[in-house]
Amino acid sequence: MTVLDPPRPVFRRKRFLLPFGVSAGLALVGVVALFAGGTVALPFQAVTVVRALMASKADFFNDGEVRRILMSKGIQVHLTDSGGSLEISRDKADSFDFVMPSGQVTARRIHDELGGTLFYPFTTPLVVAAFREYADALGFGGVATPRSEGSLYYRLDMAAFVELTRSHTTWAALGTGLTNANQVIAQSPDPCRAYSGAAYVGLVAFALNGKRTPTAADAAEVAARVRPLFEVEGQFGAGIGRTFFAPDGRTFAPVGVVYEHQYLAYQIRTKQETGAVDASRVLLYPDAHHHTEPWLIAFSEAGERVGRLLDTDPDLRRRALELGFRLGRAGSASLGDVLAERGIEEPDPGAGGTETFLPRSEDLAAMIGEVGRCPSGVPL
Known part of the structure; x- marks a missing residue:
């Protein structure tokens, strides 16, 4: 005589599917959030690691929002701290994709000696x-x-x-x-x-x-x-x-x-x-x-790409203003506007x-x- 298992109650299947449905729903919400943030494609696109040498202006590239914007463009900037802008010229600057001294005197000396493509993203x-x-x-x-x-x-x-x-x-x-x-x-x-x-x-x-x-x-x-x-x-x-x-x-x-x-x-x-x-x-x-001008001196195509983005990308330029910089020679937006939006006195x-x-x-x-x-x- 064949013994048949009784049918499983429907409520047991529903109880099993409930946590799966919750997990799937959360995953879907996460995917939507990634799409909205512009980063969903990052695991599926090539990321270019750009090597940079700089001193105090490393604060800009260490900013979380700046890193997110660059990553959305497929760029990750790997920073090397020179210890001080005047020490950049002691290093092999042109072995990096770009360098960014804090002021124009140092930058001019590096450019005169090593060449490279110049960008003037902001001043302070x-x-x-x-x-x-x-x-x-x-x-x-x-x-x-x-x-x-x-x-x-x-x-x-x-x-x-x-x-x-x-x-x-x-x-x-x-x-x-x-x-x-x-x-x-x-x-x-x-x-x-x-x-x-x-x-x-x-x-x-x-x-x-x-x-x-x-x-x-x-x-x-x-x-x-x-x-x-x-x-x-x-x-x-x-x-x-x-x-x-x-x-x-x-x-x-x-x-x-x-x-x-x-x-x-x-x-x-x-x-x-x-x-x-x-x-x-x-x-x-x-x-x-x-006024100090932290020139970006690019020695490679990857470095030039970062320089062009700093000059033209509206999100990066907006973030530079939010980090207190005045936009460089090609700038049209105003630091005063950003300060006024926040009720901060403009200098x-x-x-x-x-x-x-x-x-x-x-x-x-x-x-x-x-x-x-x-x-x-x-x-x-």
Whole structure:
């Protein structure tokens, strides 16, 4: 006699299919999300790894949104940190797909020696960041002037600021309640390694030299006068921007040389996360400004492709603005628009109308060598 299994109840099949249906539904939602984000095709398309050498502007390519946009174009940028823009020329720059020094003096030297295709994606002024009580202390003597009451931005009289250091004035001696007994200075990155440090040497020299660019004839004499102003720092710091924006930044770097984009990116991020800007940190714009141009120098077709995208891709250009950069020579969109959308006051770095012209590279290198006593020379 054949024994037949009884039929399985329908409810058991439904109970088995239920988790499968939920999983399938979640997978479908995930696929839809990938399509919407423009990344669904990534596993099925070739990804070009582009090798790049740079210093502080690595922050742009390390940004998660920038990486996502590039990946959607089939590009992954592999970064090598040079340790400082001035050290890029010591490396075999043309063994990379592209390099991106933080300033035009270094970039011009690399391009003159190695060639390559130039791109000018964005600019950012060199500025002095300070905690508000320090900016207000400088304002007590007319050295710094706020744009308006409560403004995030001040105008800095560089000649007067330099004179405070030359006269060995301390922060506490300014008579505004500060107890900091250190001499009045703006901490700067190592001028032997970082473009911001080298450019700040040029900024101080311009102010100290009667707003005239030092030449071969007087560079050594001016450098000898500039050097004591930097010896006050002792050991030069690195990554002043990161130190200043740290929670305990007031303790380690109450006043420091940074790039404008670092400050604006911090304020945009802070406004997004907290609903308000950080009014305790402000920017001081030297009365003779210096705009840095981080040129992208491409040595391969892959490097050129990245350069063209930075120049033309609307998503990348929008993201550059959101990271505080001013768009380069081909730019038409406005940083002011991005700040206005977020209710953040827009700065005006060129309000004074005077531009600091740095010395020729060989003269600037001689000055930096005198000021920083660079152990391996200055690659300018």
